[in-house]
Amino acid sequence: MNLQIDIKENTNENLVSLSGEIDVYTVPKLKEELLPLTEEQNKNIIVDLSGVHYIDSTGxxxxxxxxxxxxxxxSHLKITxxxxxxxxxxxxxxxxxxxxxxxxxREEA
Amino acid sequence: MEKTKLSMYQLYKDMLDNYLQSKSEHALYAAQQFSKEMMEKDMSPEEMVSLHMSVFQEMVPDLPEEVVDSFDLLLEVMIGYGLAYREHQSLRDRQQQLESELNVAAEMQQTLLPDEHIDAKGIDFGVISVPAGKMSGDYYHYIQDEHGCIGVAVADVIGKGVPAAMCMSMIKYAMESIPEQRLQPAALLESLNRVVERNIDSNMFITMVYGSYDPRDHRFYYAGAGHEPGFYYSASKDTFEELTTKGLVLGLSQKVTYEEYVKDVQPGDFFVLLSDGVTECRTEEDFIEREQITEMIRKYQHLPAQDIVNRVYRELEKMQDFQLRDDFTLLILKRDV
Structure with missing residues (x-):
């Protein structure tokens, strides 16, 4: 199982959409893409996990x-x-x- | 070496001769045996081609020039294979070396776990812990003090394999440095959290559940740090209840407080502590539900605690085709009927 990482960079906001599985195999790739975004000053980082059905503890x-x-x-990290x-x-x-x-x-309803 | 080459030469010549005359399966089988011997003697593929050529030239002296020359080309090609083969051999040696180092480390890790048995009147105790690979990121602990009070813990270091295993030893030594808190689960987790926070990488963490049982008043105190909830079985109600705890994982921030909970333990009641390797078991299609775990425990609950954990492990292992995806730890503490 793979992880798709889609990043949209705007002026104040970075939107990271993920789909697939976040586990010990896909974590190195996610780390590489996500961490640089969180190092930028005063930004909102929104991580959308709508397409993620499984996360393990490494994730x-x-x-x-x-x-x-x-x-x-x-910066501020938000998960949706x-x-x-x-x-x-x-x-x-x-x-x-x-x-x-x-x-x-929708899930809660 | 020269002598070996000479005998190889003769051996190959006889074999080739035999094959050209008989064209038999038997002769081909001899070739298979020969290649094994070649590999044992570290003969490279290009040496093999060159051996074939010299033998063949001796047997058929008037070979057309093109045939002889074509072997030069084949020789050149085989040199590439030869290099790859030697690389493979050196990798294999290194892998064997790593493997034996890992075996030593795994044995060392085993010595970190308690090995004496809990031998307390009125208490039945069982635990099983199996790593997914050679080394485990799970840790369990049990201890009994001079009043017969029992402390039990299951901890799970994020990830698995060697990095997780190295963290696990930190937990063990940190716990030993605070023996006075053995019977105060929340205070113990707070102390541990401070040690872990100072010593752990920023994207690592440890989850843990700690419980202590006092056989004098039959009370079980427990607290959890972000750990997968275990179960409490009440014999009088014949139900399983989730052993939920509130508390952040260890290693994230210095100032964390943990809540302590208590249960009055009746005869026949028991506690199940586990790591997420138990509840996150996956079959081909799906995850195993927590209810399936309690159903399994229920099925075996008439057995001694050690047999229950062993059987549940075996059943879950089978459901996953004997391939554990995560380290697995399951512990049961039961008050005798």
């Missing part, structure tokens, strides 16, 4: 790294489009308290 690690790096550069399975993972690990996560409304 969560990337978002933790991205969060720390965004905090340092005065999480399905219930992925959301559960963020909740169990307590990461939903430290990362800004927008719940996928």
């Amino acid at each position: 969560l690690g990337v978002f933790i790294g991205a969060l720390k790096s965004a905090d340092q550069s005065g 489009g999480v399905n219930s399975r992925v959301r559960r993972l963020f909740t169990i690990t307590g990461l939903d308290e430290v990362i800004d996560i927008e719940v996928n409304e």
Whole structure:
């Protein structure tokens, strides 16, 4: 299973749309693409996980790294489009308290 | 070496002679054996071609010039193969070396886990931990103090393999440095978190659940740091309940506090602690649901705790075609009926 990474860079905002699986095999590629974006000063980085149905713990690690790096550069990381399975993972690990996560409304309904 | 070459020459000549006359399967089989011997003696493919050419020229002295010359070309081509073959051999040697180093490391890792048995009156205890590869990022721990109180823990380092295994040893030593908190799960996690935060890479983390059981008043105290919830089985209600805890993973920020929970444990009640390698089991098509795990435990719950964890492991291993995708740890602590 692969991971598709699609990046749209605007002036104040970087939108990263992901689809596929985020696991130990796809993590190096994601790290390489996502981390430089979080190092830019004063930007909003929105990661859309609508197309992601599976994240393992290594995948969560990337978002933790991205969060720390965004905090340092005065940027803001936001995650959107999480399905219930992925959301559960963020909740169990307590990461939903430290990362800004927008719940996928359709999934919740 | 010269002597070997000479005997190889004779051997090959006899073989070729035999084959040209008989064209038999048997002669071809001899060629297979010969090639094995060649490899053992580190003969390269180009040496083989050149051997064939000299033998053949001796057998058929009046070869057309084109045939003889064509072998020069083949020789040149085989040199490339020869290089690749030698590279392969040196890689294989290096791989064997790495493998044996890894085996030593894996054995060392085993010694980090507790090996004495819990031998407490009124308590039944069982644990199984199996790495997906050679080394594990899961850690489990149990300890019994002089009052018979038991501390149990399951921790899961993000990722797997060697980096995870190295982190695991940090947890072990950090826990040993705070023995006085063995019976205070929340305080223990807070101390551990501070150690882990100082010593871990920014995109790594550890999840952990810690519980302590006091057999004098039959209470189980527990706290969790972002860990996959285990289960609490109540014998009187005959139900499984999720052992949910609130708390951030270890290693993310210095100042984290953890909530402590407590349960009154009745005869026959038991606790199941696990790593996400148990609940994240995947078959060809799908994930295994948590209910499937409790159903399996229910099926074996009349057995001793160690047998329950062993059987559940075996069943889940089979469902995944004997290919674990993640490190697997399952622990059960039960109050006897």
